[in-house]
Each structure stands twice: as structure tokens, then as C-alpha cells.
Amino acid sequence: MFCYQCEQTYRSDEGAGCAGAKGMCGKDAATADLQDILLYVCEGVGQYLHRARQLGATDIEADRFILFAFFTTLTNVNFNAAKFVELIQQASQIRDRAKALYENAARAAAKIPQTLSGPAAFVPASNMAGLSAQASEAAVRKDAAILGEDAVGARALILYGLKGVCAYAHHARVLGEERDAIYAAVEHALDMLAREERDVATLLDEALALGRANFLAMEALDAANTGAFGSPTPTNVRVTPIKGKAILVSGHDLKDLHAILEATKDKGINVYTHGEMLPAHSYPKLKAYPHLAGNYGGAWQDQQKEFAEFPGPIVMTSNCLIEPQPRYRGRIFTAGPVGWAGVRHIADENFAVVAQAAQALPGFAEDAPEQTITIGFGRDTVLGVADKVIDAVKSGAIRHFFLVGGCDGAAPGRNYYSDFADEAPKDTVILTLGCGKYRFNKHDFGTIGGLPRLLDMGQCNDAYSALVVATKLAEAFGVGVNELPLSLIVSWFEQKAAAVLLTLLALGVRNVRIGPTLPALLTPALVDVLVEKFGVQPIGDAKADIAASLARAA
Amino acid sequence: MYKVNLLTRDGATIAFDAEPSDTLLDAAERASIYLPSSCREGGCGACRVARASGEVELMSYSSAALSEDERMAGDILLCRAQPRSDLTLRAPFDEAAVGFAPVPERRATLVAIEPAGSGAMRLQLQYEDDPTFGLAAQFTAGQFIELTLPDGSAKRSYSLANAPNWDGTLELFIRLQPHGAFSNYLRDRAAVGDRLLVRGPQGQFTLDEASAAPRWFVVGGTGLAPALSMLRQMAEFADQRPCRLFFGVNKVDELFALDVIDGLEAAVPQLVVTLCVWKPEQDWRGFAGTPVEALAQALSSATERPDIYVCGPPALIAAAEEAGRAGGVPHDRIFSEKFTAA
Secondary structure, eight states: OOBOOSTTOOEETTEEOBOSSBOTTSOBHHHHHHHHHHHHHHHHHHHHHHHHHHTTOOOHHHHHHHHHHHHHTSTTTBOOHHHHHHHHHHHHHHHHHHHHHHHHHHHHTTOOOOOOOGGGGOOOOSSHHHHHHTHHHHOTTTTHHHHOHHHHHHHHHHHHHHHHHHHHHHHHHHTTOOOHHHHHHHHHHHHHHHTTOOOHHHHHHHHHHHHHHHHHHHHHHHHHHHHHHOOOOOEEEEOSOOSBEEEEEESSOHHHHHHHHHHTTTTTEEEEEOGGGGGGGGSHHHHTSTTEEEEOSOSGGGHHHHHHHOSSOEEEOSSOOOOOOHHHHTTEEEETTOBOTTSEEEOSSOOHHHHHHHHHSOOBSSOOOOOEEEEOOOHHHHHHTHHHHHHHHHHTSOOEEEEEEEOOOSOGGGHHHHHHHHHSOTTEEEEEESGGGGGTTTSOOOEETTEESEEEEESGGGHHHHHHHHHHHHHHHTSOGGGSSEEEEEEOOSHHHHHHHHHHHHTTOOOEEEESSOOTTOOHHHHHHHHHHHOOEEOOOHHHHHHHHHHHHO | OEEEEEEOTTSOEEEEEEOTTSOHHHHHHHTTOBOSOSSSSSSSOTTEEEEEESOEEEOOOOTTTSOHHHHHTTEEETTTEEESSOEEEEOSSOGGGOBSSOOOEEEEEEEEEEEOSTTEEEEEEEEOOBTTTBSOBOOOTTOEEEEEOTTSOOEEEEEOOSOOBSSOEEEEEEEOOTTOHHHHHHHHTOOTTOEEEEEEEEOOOOOOTTOOSOEEEEEEGGGHHHHHHHHHHHHHTTOOSOEEEEEEESSGGGOOOHHHHHHHHHHSTTEEEEEEESSOOTTOOSEESOHHHHHHHHHHTOSSOOEEEEEESHHHHHHHHHHHHHTTOOGGGEEEEEOOOO
């Protein structure tokens, strides 16, 4: 096993990366190796699909499979080795289909089909023992000696960014929003990885192209979520339990949440959101369900304690899952790409069994004192009061906007983000995205001119919504996005954050502060490029960074 | 007071203090650490661990629970061992098998009782709704419960044969012993509607979910119960790992739960079942011999080394471990639960 895809990867003087029997996320070496092999076989699928598409032939089912397969390999999604043995066989069959598609298309165009090598020709073993022996052929750092460390790092940036793109595109896909351009970009990136591209400048251009594809993926997901459930509106969400039977829904998948709300309708069961599911309360068609009762717990890294105390079933619809503890292992369910060996998985979106579990478990014995937070400041809401916002900026009532977005995690340095939000001057507005906000979203930030100072824009993927707002405000002020009194303070943990970072870079958004640490895959030379060319900065001291941000705007 | 460090199979360290007059099991429980155990009197071997360093004194125990070879190799029974120094122990179970809250005690009602082949009974119990646990029967497939008779006179542990469920149903297969207190109750007095105290779930004879190897279940008599539970759970989870069941009895009329096994063969298409009868009548078409003999034959032609799950009397476990060794299956890939008569 070698994996350095997430922020919590093992770091020592000798370098970074999880390489032992188990990664920091709890994934064992066998599963990590199988994930590498799955991605490698998918590169082979991409080699054929990319060429077939150029000849006008496509296989949308194969593209959909790639989205799903990549999604399963994100940090904290799927830990089930047996599932990967299955997925590798499926990927291999799909690659055979893609090969036939390409070769037939070539012949139809009176061309001689190329014989492809690398992942296209890799034959995965049919069982666990055989696959383990093949792990080195698919490892992330394979051929590092030939490619060079900078190329390996840049390729990893693309591979991990691609995971983020696939995750967002999959979420959009299940709600019926798909884009040919996204599939073409995914196939292109897979083909590029497969041919062992090693020129660092070319790889960075490819990374930016992937960032643009991710903008499309986030746009598709925004269209999917708002199309299905309406545009988010400001909403007070209860953050304390109500007496009665209860289900907790975590992850990012609004469609699964909707299915759970339907399956529990009129059954006297309260549905609670956890982690990144919080923004669901702001979607009109979801909040119309009276039993969408509230939000429970904090960010993902606290789940082992919080799930143990939750008196009902728990559903993980996407990341972030950590090892289910004995106290709740029997009542946690996975759905979609998520998996843990020995945990019930719902593959068919039929959540009746979860409703049954909720009835069979005790639920909350008493009401807790009511406490609420306000969320739901998506693009439509913010742009709906754009005049007020613009006036407040012009009058000086709002001096600056800080977008404090991204994931939370257990690293001690992450208190930077709550310090930052708490220390930001009273004439600044804090926009939040992702689960990093749980460190401070129950603090009282007050208001500016009737607007709350803390505006939550949603999940990590609602970075799209933030970019739309920034672009419109820039237009209104007649300046570029980088000239707005806006600073981006990003906390990253997994690969969707890598994709969002690539999008920001591709769109020319400068001066992004990123922490708590930089991705381990970035070599000193790659860090130099990000700093010099894109103005990316590692986070420092919260007070100093606030002062520097305000000084830049002044 | 001595320091005890117990290392689990998955690498976690569980630390607690123990007085020289404590058994290690009691000392752990005083620290709210509930280690896998069953009879608590040296009779079953459920609390056996390996001693990596340090000294203990062992109180009396059954050789069925800890053989002389095992003791010489350093193994101890937590329920019988008192510390004589600081200790480092190696457990054959994962951290997940360790409880940090007391084992639940609940009430259940007997809702069905019927013969299961000659010499055994099938029981179905229904949990009562409970303010702390609800109605649900939550356990890990392969675990057991301890039942107390309605008059409180006897306690016995039995493996659950059904999968965890939300209806609060518990299914047990119990071999009738000639003079067993619980067997006498089942034979003479048990009636639908009886209320029993259930302490559980307990035990670490559960699937090693992290392993992607094929699973072979080698069971004798009512040792079938935990294998049924695990296979039913595999069916429910649509688990696609290759699996085999070697189910052995002495005589054909002792076979039971064949309808359940038929259902499993349909629900788990990759399941291969071998029914083994040691002393069959002439028209027996299945395997004639013990399940361990069937295991040994199958191992000789296996292409992939399986994880072996063995449940039955001590002699069956020992024979299966030997057959596994001879067949090249590492010792730590053989998981077992002994059934001891009491």
C-alpha cells in the first residue's frame, strides 16, 4: 500500500504517505491496493473510450461506471475489499466492451485500430490472492524513478482531482444531470494518465483543464440539486433532538435523503441530518417534509462518539465514513458508493429497512432544549439581496468577505479556521461551505445591516454557488473577481477539495489560503508554481492572515 | 496492583489495572472493559488469550477449554488467571469484539419450541420492547446469548442461528443433554409464553469481514447455529465471497434445519453444501464421514486458501485445526467456537 491522497496522510521526516498495514483513514493495505488496481483498469477503459469518442462512438454506461468506481476510492468512502474484487472484474468487462466499441468505430471509419498498451492491456487476476500480487503494477508511485518526483506529484494531483470530479458528477448523475463534456474530460484525463505523460508543464495544463471540467461538474450538480429540490432559502434548523424515533442521514446525497424522507412519511419517525447533509434543510422540496426534524452532531471526525449516542439507525450516503464502532455497527447502513465489510448496504435506494430499524430502536426519550442555526444562503438568496450587499460595501458597512470553506478533520491545526471566523472584524462577512463550519457555526456572529454576518452557502460543491455570486458581484462593481474585497480561506481534507482547488486555479482566482497543510503530493517545485503563478498561500496565523487579507483589499 | 496491556488482533492496545486477587476478566470489567467470555468458570475457552510477557496464576479449569499444549505455549484463560506481574497479552479477536458497556440484559418470551432432528430442539424467542434497546435484536452474526431459566436456577449459553434483525427475534438450536438442567427444562416444562432472561450478545466467533478469502464453515451438530447466522447475514448482504458449509452429524436422523440450508443455497448461489453423516444408513447419498474428513478432502484440491470457521465439540475443533494445518491454512485463519456440554 502507498497512498497520500488525503490531508491526514502519515507524515514523517522521511516523507509523506500511508504505507503500513493500515492507512490513517482505517483502510487496510489489501483494500488500498485493490483500489489502485481498479483505477488502473479504469484508465484502460478511458484509453478506449477517449479514442472511440473521437470517432463519434460513446458508451454512457461505461462513463457512469467510471464515475462510480472513482467515487468508491475517495477517502472515507469504501473500505470493503470484497467489493473491490467485484468492481475490478466489472471494470475489466467494461474495458473489453470499450475496446470493441473503439475497434468497431475505427473500422467503420476505415481506419486500422491501434493496439493499446499499459492499462488497456493489463489483465487483472480473478481473486484476492492474485490481485494482491499485481498491486505494484498499479501503484500511484509506479515508475517514479523514470517519471521524476515532480511528474509523479502532478500526476497524483490529476488522479485525485479526477476523483473529485467523478464524485460530483456522480451525485449530479443520480439526479439526472449529465454532461457529455464532463465524460469527454474524464476519458481524456484517464488516457493522459495511462500514457505516462511526464512533462510537468503539460501535466499542470492538464490539471487546469480538469479544474474547468470540475466547474462543469459542480454546475451540473447545482442544476441537479436545485432542479430536483428548488433553490435554497434561508432556513432555521433545529440542532437539538426531539423526543421520538429517529434516523440520522450523513454524507452528501440529497436524492438518498429524499428517498429516506419518503420511506418514513407519516410513520412518526424524525429524520436528522449529519455533517454535509445539513444544507438539505434549506431546499424547499426537502424542508416541506415536516419530519425532517433537525441537524445532529458535528463534523465527520466526531462520528464515532456521536453515532454511538444516536438512538436510531444511521445512513451514510457518501463520505465521510470512519470505522463503525461495535456500539452502532449493527444499526449503520451504507448506500451508493459507500461500504464497510460487515455493514448493511442498500444498493437499490429502498430504505424501507431503515424505517423498520428506526421503529425497532428506542429513539430519543426526551426533547432537548430548542436551539437553532440559520443556513441556506445559496446564490439566489445572496444575489436576491445584491443591491443591499453592494450598498453595504460602498458605504463601508461591509469591509470584506471571507469565504471560509472546505472540510473539517481531526488535525490540531484546524482550530485556525474557528480562530479566523471568531477574530474576523465585525464589519466583515463570513461565508461558509463544507463541514469545516461546524467548528464555529453555532457561535453568535451578529448581523450587518439586517444580514447575518455568517452566511452558510451549503456543501463543498456549492463552491459553484459562491463562484456565481463572486462573478456577479464583480460584474456589478465593474472589477475582476480578484479585485473584490473577498478572500478564500480553504480547509481541505479529501479529493473533492483537490478538484475545487483546481477549479479556482483554472478560473484565475488568486490568493487562496489553504491549510491546515499542503497536499503531501506537492513537491517543492510544484508548491513554487502554485505560489508564484497562482498566488496560493499556506495558512499561517489567523490574526496575521486576517490583517494581510484586509490590507490587500484596502 | 499490576498493569495489563492486551493487544487485539487488529493492533489496538487495551490497558487496565489488576489486583493479584482479581481474575483478569473481573479486573477488566471493573475498568468497564468487557472482554469476550462465556462460562466464566474455566469450562468453555471463550476467554483464551496468549501471554506475551508476565506471570499469572491459573485457578482450576477444564482441559477442554485450555489444553496442556496451549498452556505450555503460554495461553491463559482470562476468567481463571490472576496476575503475578505486569502482563502483555495477545488476543485472538479485534478491538470491535471488546465491549465498553456491560452486556445487555433483556427479557424475551418463548414463542416456538419444536424438535430439530433427533436429540435437539429449535427455540424461537421474542425480545420484549425495551426503553434502552428498543425491540431490535442487534448482534454480530456468530455471537451467543446466555439464557436464565424462568426460576433462575440455571444459566446456559447458546449461539444464535438467525441473522440480526429489527423484529426482536432470536432463534436457537439446542442439543438435549441427558441430565442437563436446561435440557430437563426443555424436555419437561418449557412452554410457549415462558419468559426468560437474556444476557447478550456476547462472543467473538464472528466473520473476519476484512478478509476477502473464501469462507468455509465446518460444523458438527448444533454447532451449525452460528454458521447459519453468518450465512444468513451473507445472504442478506448479497455477499459474493466463495463459501462452503460442511455440516456433520452422527446419524441421518440427527440432521436438522435442512429447509434453512436449502433456502441459503438459493439465496447465496456460490454456497456449496456438504452434508456429512458419520454412521450413515445404506441409502445415504451424501458424504459418509466427519465434516473434518470432508474438509481435508476439499482442502487438498482447493485453489485458494480459505478462512475456516469451526464450531462444535472440542474434538471437532482440534481435528479441524489439524486438517487446516495439513492443508496449508495458517493457524490465524482458523476461527473456532467450542461447544461444551454442561
